[in-house]
Amino acid sequence: MSIYLEPQNLRLEVAPDGTLRAQIEGERCAIRVEVLRAFPISNENQNLILRDGAGKELGILRNFEGIETPQRQLLQDALENRYFLPKIHKINAIYERFGSAVWDIETDRGATSITTKALHEAIYEITPSRFMLRDTEENRYEIPDVNALDEASRARFLGKV
Amino acid sequence: MPDSSPSLDSPYLKPLPAAVSAELLKIGVDGDAVLQLQTDLDSNGQFGERFLVATPEKLVVVSNNGSAKIERETPLADIAKIESRGLAGASSLEIRLKTREGEKNIEILRGTGSKARELSHLATQIEHLRQHGEVPDERDDSKWKRRECPKCGRPLPWETTVCSFCVDRLGALKRLYGYLLPYKWLALLSLLLNIGSVALSFVPLLATKTLVDKVFPPAVQTGADAALIASQNGASRLLLAQIVGVILLSMVASSIADTIRGRVAAYLGSAVLHDIRAQLYTHLQRLSVSYYDKREVGAVMSRVQNDVGALQNFLLDTAESTIISTLTILCVITILLWNSPFLGFLVLLPVPLVVIGTQHYWRGLRKLWQRVWHQNSSLGARLADALGGVRVVRAFGAEDREVGRFVSRSASLRDATMGVETKAAAFYPIMGFIMGLGMPIVWGFGGNMVLRGELMFGTLILFTGSLGRLYAPIQQLTRQVNAVTRSMTAAERVFEVLDTEPEVVEAAQSVSIERIEGRVEFQNVSFGYEKHRPVLKEVDLVVEPGEMIGLVGHSGAGKSTLINLLLRFYDVTEGALLIDGIDIRDIKRSDLREQIGVVLQESYLFHGTIYDNISYGRPNASPAEVMEAAKAAFAHDFIINFADGYDTLVGERGTRLSGGERQRIAIARAILHNPRILILDEATASVDTQTESAIQSALHNLVKGRTTFAIAHRLSTLRNADRLVVVEGGRVVESGTHDELLAKRGSFWKLVQAQQAMNEIVAIGG
Ligand SMILES: Nc1ncnc2c1ncn2[C@@H]1O[C@H](COP(=O)(O)OP(=O)(O)O)[C@@H](O)[C@H]1O
Numbered sequence: 056m057s058i059y060l061e062p063q064n065l066r067l068e069v070a071p072d073g074t075l076r077a078q079i080e081g082e083r084c085a086i087r088v089e090v091l092r093a094f095p096i097s098n099e100n101q102n103l104i105l106r107d108g109a110g111k112e113l114g115i116l117r118n119f120e121g122i123e124t125p126q127r128q129l130l131q132d133a134l135e136n137r138y139f140l141p142k143i144h145k146i147n148a149i150y151e152r153f154g155s156a157v158w159d160i161e162t163d164r165g166a167t168s169i170t171t172k173a174l175h176e177a178i179y180e181i182t183p184s185r186f187m188l189r190d191t192e193e194n195r196y197e198i199p200d201v202n203a204l205d206e207a208s209r210a211r212f213l214g215k216v
Numbered sequence: 217m218p219d220s221s222p223s224l225d226s227p228y229l230k231p232l233p234a235a236v237s238a239e240l241l242k243i244g245v246d247g248d249a250v251l252q253l254q255t256d257l258d259s260n261g262q263f264g265e266r267f268l269v270a271t272p273e274k275l276v277v278v279s280n281n282g283s284a285k286i287e288r289e290t291p292l293a294d295i296a297k298i299e300s301r302g303l304a305g306a307s308s309l310e311i312r313l314k315t316r317e318g319e320k321n322i323e324i325l326r327g328t329g330s331k332a333r334e335l336s337h338l339a340t341q342i343e344h345l346r347q348h349g350e351v352p353d354e355r356d357d358s359k360w361k362r363r364e365c366p367k368c369g370r371p372l373p374w375e376t377t378v379c380s381f382c383v384d385r386l387g388a389l390k391r392l393y394g395y396l397l398p399y400k401w402l403a404l405l406s407l408l409l410n411i412g413s414v415a416l417s418f419v420p421l422l423a424t425k426t427l428v429d430k431v432f433p434p435a436v437q438t439g440a441d442a443a444l445i446a447s448q449n450g451a452s453r454l455l456l457a458q459i460v461g462v463i464l465l466s467m468v469a470s471s472i473a474d475t476i477r478g479r480v481a482a483y484l485g486s487a488v489l490h491d492i493r494a495q496l497y498t499h500l501q502r503l504s505v506s507y508y509d510k511r512e513v514g515a516v517m518s519r520v521q522n523d524v525g526a527l528q529n530f531l532l533d534t535a536e537s538t539i540i541s542t543l544t545i546l547c548v549i550t551i552l553l554w555n556s557p558f559l560g561f562l563v564l565l566p567v568p569l570v571v572i573g574t575q576h577y578w579r580g581l582r583k584l585w586q587r588v589w590h591q592n593s594s595l596g597a598r599l600a601d602a603l604g605g606v607r608v609v610r611a612f613g614a615e616d617r618e619v620g621r622f623v624s625r626s627a628s629l630r631d632a633t634m635g636v637e638t639k640a641a642a643f644y645p646i647m648g649f650i651m652g653l654g655m656p657i658v659w660g661f662g663g664n665m666v667l668r669g670e671l672m673f674g675t676l677i678l679f680t681g682s683l684g685r686l687y688a689p690i691q692q693l694t695r696q697v698n699a700v701t702r703s704m705t706a707a708e709r710v711f712e713v714l715d716t717e718p719e720v721v722e723a724a725q726s727v728s729i730e731r732i733e734g735r736v737e738f739q740n741v742s743f744g745y746e747k748h749r750p751v752l753k754e755v756d757l758v759v760e761p762g763e764m765i766g767l768v769g770h771s772g773a774g775k776s777t778l779i780n781l782l783l784r785f786y787d788v789t790e791g792a793l794l795i796d797g798i799d800i801r802d803i804k805r806s807d808l809r810e811q812i813g814v815v816l817q818e819s820y821l822f823h824g825t826i827y828d829n830i831s832y833g834r835p836n837a838s839p840a841e842v843m844e845a846a847k848a849a850f851a852h853d854f855i856i857n858f859a860d861g862y863d864t865l866v867g868e869r870g871t872r873l874s875g876g877e878r879q880r881i882a883i884a885r886a887i888l889h890n891p892r893i894l895i896l897d898e899a900t901a902s903v904d905t906q907t908e909s910a911i912q913s914a915l916h917n918l919v920k921g922r923t924t925f926a927i928a929h930r931l932s933t934l935r936n937a938d939r940l941v942v943v944e945g946g947r948v949v950e951s952g953t954h955d956e957l958l959a960k961r962g963s964f965w966k967l968v969q970a971q972q973a974m975n976e977i978v979a980i981g982g
């Protein structure tokens with residue numbers, strides 16, 4: 056038996072209480088459905104896990120394929136809602152002082168200013184061009200691709216790595 | 217009389233001393249000896265030579281201290297049993313002698329620790345001889361036979377093939393330069409550049425001589441009338457311009473050469489170092505588990521890091537400055553002797569003093585430095601220990617004690633450092649004085665020679681200039697002797713690791729088994745981690761394919777040791793271990809490893825993501841396969857609950873997992889590995905009962921169709937086992953189904969009783 060759900064057997068909708076409801080053909084209807092990523096960092100759009108409100112797994116979606124647009128939107132909204140990992144587009148400035156650094160950044164979630172500890176502790180590399188930043192509050196920020204940053208931002212960042 | 221009895225000269229037995237053979241001949245032992253051993257303690261426990269010789273009929277012990285004497289002659293038929301006993305620092309051989317009054321234990325031979333293995337091996341051999349009338353067929357004598365250094369013939373220490381007498385220091389240097397071979401053209405270039413750059417650095421100095429002698433004649437030097445000078449010096453001006461040009465040119469060339477030289481040296485050093493490091497790491501992975509038993513992982517790591525680091529200093533720095541210093545000294549000496557052999561000789565007079573002084577001083581200083589270094593590392597260790605165990609320190613309220621210890625160590629470090637500095641402070645002024653002696657010599661003797669017209673003034677200037685270039689390199693070179701020695705020691709240590717042969721080696725003609733059926737057979741297996749202290753004794757056990765065996769017994773009984781043999785972390789000392797009827801030592805190692813999976817009590821997770829850890833045994837597994845395995849191990853749900861899911865970093869710097877979580881990841885790893893033989897060594901000991909029963913049902917699926925060995929402390933965990941095997945003191949004492957064993961009311965029954973009593977205590981107490 057496969058661990059995966061067949062997309063054509065899945066029907067998603069928003070329940071009156073605003074939560075997600077899932078109907079899997081031939082099985083009961085599940086409410087307060089949560090969508091989780093099995094590989095949030097290495098492969099965020101595959102292996103999506105659907106769980107009911109009690110934490111029982113309904114099944115795993117291989118990817119978005121075969122799911123119609125409105126339902127796909129529901130899935131994406133649910134993921135967007137659960138996973139907060141701002142992606143950094145632009146680094147306006149990095150001020151370093153007393154072993155910590157203040158970053159003035161623009162992300163896909165808006166512009167902000169964050170404080171990190173000593174840089175070698177705050178930055179970790181996922182691939183040679185992809186980095187994660189952890190601030191003093193344990194929030195994380197992603198630089199999906201340093202090479203995609205503008206010239207000035209990249210120079211600022213690489214100057215610190 | 218021949219030196220040794222020819223009759224005992226068999227390919228297996230070494231010749232005995234003539235006196236011993238002669239005594240043996242008297243009692244009719246002549247060529248029929250099949251076993252013999254020389255030991256180093258006499259019957260009073262004093263150092264002395266004794267021999268045991270066994271024929272198919274009898275044992276003879278001969279002592280040979282001054283004169284040979286037969287000490288004992290016992291027919292094998294009178295012996296009920298022969299055994300070796302490990303004592304503290306010594307070993308003995310004991311027989312159970314049948315007498316009319318019953319059996320008696322008698323010690324017949326004794327040896328120091330260095331004979332322990334041979335004694336223990338001899339015991340098994342004689343036992344075999346006694347029972348079967350012949351010596352057992354030895355498959356592999358390297359385990360007990362002491363090897364000798366091929367160069368000097370001294371016996372090698374166990375566990376190593378490196379003779380500490382025969383490592384020569386220059387050998388290490390030679391070998392190090394062997395690593396340069398792949399880069400020989402670059403190395404040559406580097407050497408040429410060194411020579412060029414040293415030679416160029418002398419150009420300005422040599423030019424000075426010409427300037428003084430040719431460009432500025434005495435008239436100029438005495439400050440004659442300006443007009444006169446100007447009228448005379450047309451040619452001198454041209455020469456001056458030429459010389460200045462040459463000096464400038466040599467400076468440019470020298471900087472260029474230096475730049476290239478620096479690059480080449482950096483590249484060469486790093487490349488060679490990388491080669492050594494890679495080779496070392498590869499070799500460390502090949503070495504048997506037993507290598508790590510005897511060493512702390514920290515010490516091995518320090519080899520990889522510190523010793524290679526010391527080599528790095530040598531390759532990147534010392535080697536080059538040694539060459540430069542040597543070349544510089546040679547240049548200076550050549551210039552001095554060339555220009556004035558007599559004055560040159562005089563100037564070189566203080567050199568031996570400098571060399572001897574520096575040598576002496578450094579030898580003393582090195583000891584002091586070692587003390588500083590040692591104090592420093594002990595301070596570091598103390599710190600790491602106290603901070604690492606900070607919870608324990610707090611829990612026991614030992615903060616003040618820890619502070620006290622740290623402060624006292626810091627004080628020792630302070631004293632050691634002060635000692636070094638004090639000594640250094642005295643040295644430099646003295647050396648400065650000796651080196652300074654060259655100057656008065658040059659001016660005194662050389663000045664007189666100039667005045668007598670025997671020496672050009674320019675040459676005198678050249679001498680004073682050269683002196684400054686002589687003493688610094690000499691001192692540096694002398695000091696570098698120590699740096700080189702240190703690097704060579706590091707090199708030796710690295711090479712020693714590289715030269716250590718793995719104990720568990722792939723057979724020359726290994727058999728490949730594509731798919732292991734899973735029949736496992738222990739045939740009269742004995743094994744000890746230290747070869748003379750057997751942990752497993754004569755274990756016989758046959759496990760059919762697909763059978764699940766539960767191993768039970770007290771802790772320390774030898775259960776994990778059985779498993780270690782099956783994993784071939786170690787090889788058996790006696791007997792044989794067969795898988796599908798083939799000796800495990802003959803099976804291709806990669807086939808074995810691929811088809812045996814193991815979950816240990818404490819699972820090690822590598823630094824990396826959970827996904828990496830689960831797929832460790834099958835790096836190309838798909839996400840679906842990984843998730844399926846995790847589900848089977850009841851790990852999927854808690855993994856998904858981590859914000860990063862399967863991408864969560866674990867290991868030393870990653871998310872902290874509970875013991876149960878680590879264990880379930882390890883089980884998932886084993887499930888994905890899908891082995892033919894599965895080993896669970898207290899796999900569920902660290903998880904709570906509820907999780908354990910969940911894992912149990914997962915394991916229930918997993919063990920189907922594969923041979924499984926499960927060790928569990930909670931006997932209830934083994935209820936699925938087809939057969940239980942009770943291990944006690946390294947022996948298999950009972951085996952059968954749960955019910956059979958209970959009915960027997962033997963060892964297993966006692967274990968169960970003990971555990972029930974325990975549970976009741978817990979129940980009452982809790
Ligand atoms: N690596 C080792 N080196 C030396 N002795 C060991 C080593 N591992 C275990 N032993 C010894 O072997 C004996 C059996 O240990 P083990 O097989 O681990 O017992 P069990 O798993 O039944 O608790 C013990 O006396 C133990 O001290």
Ligand SMILES: [Mg+2]
Nearest residue numbers: 775776777897
């Ligand atoms: Mg054990």
